[in-house]
Amino acid sequence: MASLAHWRDRHEAVLAMKQSHFEQRHQDAWQQFGERLDALERSRRRHDAGDGFTQAYRQICQHLALAQARGYSSHLVEPLQQLAMRGHQQLYRHRSQFAAQLLAFVLADFPRLVRAxxxxxxxxxxxxxxxxxxxxxxxxxxxxxxxxxxxxxxxxxxxxxxxxxxxxxxxxxxxxxxxxxxxxxxxxxxxxxxxxxxxxxxxxxxxxxxxxxxxxxxxxxxxxxxxxxxxxxxxxxxxxxxxxxxxxxxxxxxxxxxxxxxxxxxxxxxxxxxxxxxxxxxxxxxxxxxxxxxxxxxxxxxxxxxxxxxxxxxxxxxxxxxxxxxxxxxxxxxxxxxxxxx
Incomplete structure (x- = not known):
């Protein structure tokens, strides 16, 4: 029993070390993505998502999948889940606004441009x-x-x-x-x-x-x-x-x-x-x-x-x-x- 407890403690220590390294490596990217989401959620402009948003969102999803597969603690997994959910909402919003922009171009902007x-x-x-x-x-x-x-x-x-x-x-x-x-x-x-x-x-x-x-x-x-x-x-x-x-x-x-x-x-x-x-x-x-x-x-x-x-x-x-x-x-x-x- 003692050896089993020792093995478990050692496994948890190794896992905590890997999680700590994982967090240190990607913390800046998560923080930047969170700040970007904060700015997007405060703004109603249609083109705020900008270049690279989809790539950054996919990276967050990959990090979440890795954290879950490796069994990292909920203190790491839950914030990543929140980032992924918020990113999904903004991506959906961006795509919906693109469709709205396209419709506005067809119904109004293009004929106005022709007349101009x-x-x-x-x-x-x-x-x-x-x-x-x-x-x-x-x-x-x-x-x-x-x-x-x-x-x-x-x-x-x-x-x-x-x-x-x-x-x-x-x-x-x-x-x-x-x-x-x-x-x-x-x-x-x-x-x-x-x-x-x-x-x-x-x-x-x-x-x-x-x-x-x-x-x-x-x-x-x-x-x-x-x-x-x-x-x-x-x-x-x-x-x-x-x-x-x-x-x-x-x-x-x-x-x-x-x-x-x-x-x-x-x-x-x-x-x-x-x-x-x-x-x-x-x-x-x-x-x-x-x-x-x-x-x-x-x-x-x-x-x-x-x-x-x-x-x-x-x-x-x-x-x-x-x-x-x-x-x-x-x-x-x-x-x-x-x-x-x-």
Missing amino acids: EWRLVTLALVLFFGSLIVMGLLVYGYPDLIYSVVSPAQVSEMESMYDPAARRIGQAAERASSTDWLMFGYYIMHNIGIAFQTFASGLLFGLGSLFFLFFNGLMIGAVAGHLTDVGFGQTFWPFVVGHGAFELTAIALAGAAGLKLGWALLAPGPMRRGEALRIAAKTSVRLIGGVMLFLLIAAFIEAYWSSMTWPQPTTKYLVGAVLWALVASYLMFAGRTPHAPD
């Missing part, structure tokens, strides 16, 4: 839709003009995609057997590529964005004019009228975001160009966030609605008119409050 940059947005819209409409009318009146901007192979592919006899409208023959889900992903990647190109090229003092707005307008207008001229307008227009509200608007807004970067480089004012570009980029990146949302919606509509052949053209035109009105109303009126005039 109305000059650049108007320039982008006029350049893009102006070149689209003018080129469409020219190609419709002078059919051979299509080959000045589109190769014969591309013209043939477009005709096959919008042939009234096609099973799925708007899909090339080699993709005809693809599922709607795969086409949804394809449309997202394709449209984001165009939007990012239009946006990022604004770093060339805005010239790149101006070029791609004009070029994309010419290409889309030429295709629209040609397909209408050859009699495929009955399939082309019902196909594009729905998702075009979001997709075409997004391309123009991406151009406006690129022009914002270019203008900061051309006219930095009293600031250095680097500083002016950094400030402009904050606005441009937020615009691109809204553009990505528009392109996501456009890809969904294109994959699951536009390509269907069973709805009557009149139905698609009505749905398209509603979607265009929705986009226009959203950008012009969403987020307006008596206390926050645009």
